[in-house]
Amino acid sequence: MRSVLFVCLGNICRSPMAEGIARRMAADRGLSVEIDSAGTAAYHVGELPDPRTIEVLKRNGALFQGRARQVAHADFERFDLVLAMDASNLAALRDRCPPEHAHKLHLALEPVGGGDVPDPYYGGPRGFDENYAMLVEAIGAWLDRAPA
Ligand code: 4NP
Numbered sequence: 001m002r003s004v005l006f007v008c009l010g011n012i013c014r015s016p017m018a019e020g021i022a023r024r025m026a027a028d029r030g031l032s033v034e035i036d037s038a039g040t041a042a043y044h045v046g047e048l049p050d051p052r053t054i055e056v057l058k059r060n061g062a063l064f065q066g067r068a069r070q071v072a073h074a075d076f077e078r079f080d081l082v083l084a085m086d087a088s089n090l091a092a093l094r095d096r097c098p099p100e101h102a103h104k105l106h107l108a109l110e111p112v113g114g115g116d117v118p119d120p121y122y123g124g125p126r127g128f129d130e131n132y133a134m135l136v137e138a139i140g141a142w143l144d145r146a147p148a
Contacts, residue, residue: 001081001146003034006108007093008085011039011068014117014131015085016049018108020057020064021132022139031146036079038071040092045070050121052128060132076101081142083108086116109134111141 006018015037026033039045047068048054057064075082076097082104084090093105109115117134120127 001033001142003079004036004081004083004142005071005075005079006035006037006083006085007040007071007089008037008117009039009041009089009119010044010121011037011070012044012047012050013053013120013128014135015039016064016066016068017053017057017128017131018083018085018117018135018139019066020053020062021060021135022143023064024062025136025139025143026146029143031143033143033146034079036075037066038069038075040071040089042070044068052120052125055125056128056132071096076104080104081106083110083142086119109138111145112138 006015008015019035019037022035045068049064083106084093085108090107097105107114117131120131
C-alpha cells in the first residue's frame with residue numbers, strides 16, 4: 001500500500017481522524033505513504049474537522065491539517081486503497097467507482113474483523129474516543145501490509 005484515502009460521510013469526524021492517525025503511525029514507522037481523506041457527501045466541504053476530532057487527535061499526539069472535501073472521480077485512480085468508515089459509505093463508493101478500481105474499496109476495519117466505525121456526529125465525546133481506538137488498531141494492521 002503506497003497511498004490510502006479514508007472516506008466517511010462528512011469528512012469532518014471519522015476520516016480526518018483516520019488521516020491524522022495514519023500520518024502519525026506511518027511517520028513513526030518510517031513509511032512513505034500518501035494519506036488523504038474525503039467524504040461521500042458535500043455538506044461540510046471547506047470546513048475544518050469537528051472540534052471533537054481535533055481534540056482527540058491533539059490529545060493523542062496526532063495532527064490533521066486540511067479542510068473537508070468530497071470524494072472525486074480521480075481519487076479512484078490516484079489511490080491504491082480507499083477505506084470506508086462504514087457499510088453505507090462503502091456502498092456509496094461502490095456506486096461511483098469504475099469497475100477497474102473496485103478492488104481498491106474496503107471497510108477500514110476489515111483487517112480487524114470488519115464492521116462499522118460508528119458515526120459519532122450526533123453522540124457525545126466518548127464516541128470519538130471509541131472511534132480513535134478502533135482506528136488505531138485497524139490502521140496499524142493496514143500499515144503492516146505497506147512496503148517500507
Ligand atoms: P463523519 O461524521 O462522516 O464521520 O464526518 C458526520 C459528519 C456530518 C454529518 C454526519 C456524519 N452530518 O449529518 O452533517
